[in-house]
Amino acid sequence: MADELKGWCRNLIEAGRLEHGENVLVIVDEPLVEQGSELADAVRQSGGRPRLELWAGPNRPLEHPPPGVIEGANEATLCFFLSRNPVGDEASARFEVLETMVGHGGREIYLALITPELLEDELSQPQPALEESARQLLAQLEGAKEIHVTGKAGTDLTLGIEGRPWLSDALPLEAGQGANFPAGEVFVAPLADGADGVLVVDLTIPYTVEGLVDAPVTLRFERGRAVSIEGGRAAQMLRELVADAGAGADVIAELGLGFHPGFQPRGHALLDEKAARTAHVAIGRNTGGYGGDNEAAIHVDCIFSEPHLEADGRPVEVPAAE
Numbered sequence: 001m002a003d004e005l006k007g008w009c010r011n012l013i014e015a016g017r018l019e020h021g022e023n024v025l026v027i028v029d030e031p032l033v034e035q036g037s038e039l040a041d042a043v044r045q046s047g048g049r050p051r052l053e054l055w056a057g058p059n060r061p062l063e064h065p066p067p068g069v070i071e072g073a074n075e076a077t078l079c080f081f082l083s084r085n086p087v088g089d090e091a092s093a094r095f096e097v098l099e100t101m102v103g104h105g106g107r108e109i110y111l112a113l114i115t116p117e118l119l120e121d122e123l124s125q126p127q128p129a130l131e132e133s134a135r136q137l138l139a140q141l142e143g144a145k146e147i148h149v150t151g152k153a154g155t156d157l158t159l160g161i162e163g164r165p166w167l168s169d170a171l172p173l174e175a176g177q178g179a180n181f182p183a184g185e186v187f188v189a190p191l192a193d194g195a196d197g198v199l200v201v202d203l204t205i206p207y208t209v210e211g212l213v214d215a216p217v218t219l220r221f222e223r224g225r226a227v228s229i230e231g232g233r234a235a236q237m238l239r240e241l242v243a244d245a246g247a248g249a250d251v252i253a254e255l256g257l258g259f260h261p262g263f264q265p266r267g268h269a270l271l272d273e274k275a276a277r278t279a280h281v282a283i284g285r286n287t288g289g290y291g292g293d294n295e296a297a298i299h300v301d302c303i304f305s306e307p308h309l310e311a312d313g314r315p316v317e318v319p320a321a322e
Contacts, residue, residue: 007124160194184260189292
């Protein structure tokens, strides 16, 4: 039966490790209703019991998930959440779904900025085996207290991470976990006061300009907070997003390292943050599956090229995944 499924549906079902008879929540926003129906049907054909819910409401941004979504999250043990047009300051509502799922031992896979064309093309292709690369990278980072990261465009940032777990979406998805699709990163939630230096973003910042940034965006961090955001139009839009989001929005949230060999940065945050030879630093919320304790209305990944890392002064080698 799996051979008859669309490639992207098969890939998601395999990544979610669907079990026979499992209750599965499928969430989509309005542009992806047709694809949501296709995925729900594929879940049914694969032995699951799907429930399709729409991420919509009369007043956007949503402060909380729609009632049917939360009801489904309480009942399901696996969730697929596909979003074509994610709203930056709905991060808290999206996190609420994840926390509901993992809170009772469920699993969630989230896909952002998804188009039907992307599903039918790249996300329908067989995905590379990345588990061994993830484990090699995690072994180098485990137990580190401080990370020093630099980048080609000028990033020079020191991050305190003592006691925070390194995680990866390239490992098999287990009960009580969430992940993105496609996989291809390891990540950590730095301490809330543990970021000092400069981040220069030369690739992608979601919720700002379309595609790659119009000009490098420079964020200066002091004791965990972004005290300035400078650059072109993307920088202006990011400043406005952070200001509108309120408390916690300017706090360091994540450091992630990409190692997926099949992607080249092109202004698509979901793919760019997984691409080999990229890294991303996020600001905003990092509770729940990220392993942090900063609450905020947003979580914004800032993706830059050619990172070089040291963990407690030791160089970190990012594996070359095949």
